[in-house]
Amino acid sequence: xxxxxxxxxxxxxxxxxxxxxxxxxxxxxxxxxxxxxxxxxxxxxxxxxxxxxxxxxxxxxxxxxxxxxxxxxxxxxxxxxxxxxxxxxxxxxxxxxxxxxxxxxxxxxxxxx
Amino acid sequence: xxxxxxxxxxxxxxxxxxxxxxxxxxxxxxxxxxxxxxxxxxxxxxxxxxxxxxxxxxxxxxxxxxxxxxxxxxxxxxxxxxxxxxxxxxxxxxxxxxxxxxxxxxxxxxxxxx
Numbered sequence: 506x507x508x509x510x511x512x513x514x515x516x517x518x519x520x521x522x523x524x525x526x527x528x529x530x531x532x533x534x535x536x537x538x539x540x541x542x543x544x545x546x547x548x549x550x551x552x553x554x555x556x557x558x559x560x561x562x563x564x565x566x567x568x569x570x571x572x573x574x575x576x577x578x579x580x581x582x583x584x585x586x587x588x589x590x591x592x593x594x595x596x597x598x599x600x601x602x603x604x605x606x607x608x609x610x611x612x613x614x615x616x617x618x
Numbered sequence: 619x620x621x622x623x624x625x626x627x628x629x630x631x632x633x634x635x636x637x638x639x640x641x642x643x644x645x646x647x648x649x650x651x652x653x654x655x656x657x658x659x660x661x662x663x664x665x666x667x668x669x670x671x672x673x674x675x676x677x678x679x680x681x682x683x684x685x686x687x688x689x690x691x692x693x694x695x696x697x698x699x700x701x702x703x704x705x706x707x708x709x710x711x712x713x714x715x716x717x718x719x720x721x722x723x724x725x726x727x728x729x730x731x732x
Contacts, residue, residue, distance in 0.1 A: 548726050
């Protein structure tokens with residue numbers, strides 16, 4: 506079962522920042538937070554992951570709270586092409602069961618013109 | 619660099635038939651995973667193979683099987699197809715087994731059962 510909770514849908518205006526929250530209150534010390542997105546008719550696309558520190562790459566920023574019970578994915582300047590379903594996943598790479606990603610329902614982000 | 623490639627992109631079969639789906643991982647990746655995504659839901663894990671050995675299996679019937687070849691490509695086989703097997707089948711590859719490195723997905727094979 507998914508160990509994360511995300512709002513089912515969000516929207517934002519094109520050019521503005523999109524902030525997508527994820528709750529993972531039962532996260533363990535060795536579990537990483539991964540974000541993927543899935544644009545219609547495509548496979549999930551890896552965005553970013555982190556353990557405890559904030560992370561940034563060319564696609565997005567990941568902000569993890571100090572207690573690690575929640576995180577926020579930030580798309581700094583959303584475009585229409587960012588309209589997708591965004592999945593937040595927690596995973597401990599050292600666990601025997603780490604081979605599988607457990608996807609929840611995700612957040613459907615709509616970027617408005 | 620080429621990403622994960624899957625073939626075919628679309629496939630139509632009838633109930634009771636057999637299907638083979640193929641996946642080529644990103645160059646250098648030794649682990650391949652298969653997922654099933656039914657319309658409106660998130661992907662569900664089916665199998666993972668690492669170094670040609672099955673490392674994990676999801677809650678799918680024995681009609682589903684897979685294998686990984688010496689070049690790390692993989693096949694997913696489904697026998698005795700049912701209407702409920704209609705879905706997008708996704709392949710993902712990653713560098714190795716126990717690692718925090720992410721899995722990277724292909725765009726899938728859309729299987730329709732008539």
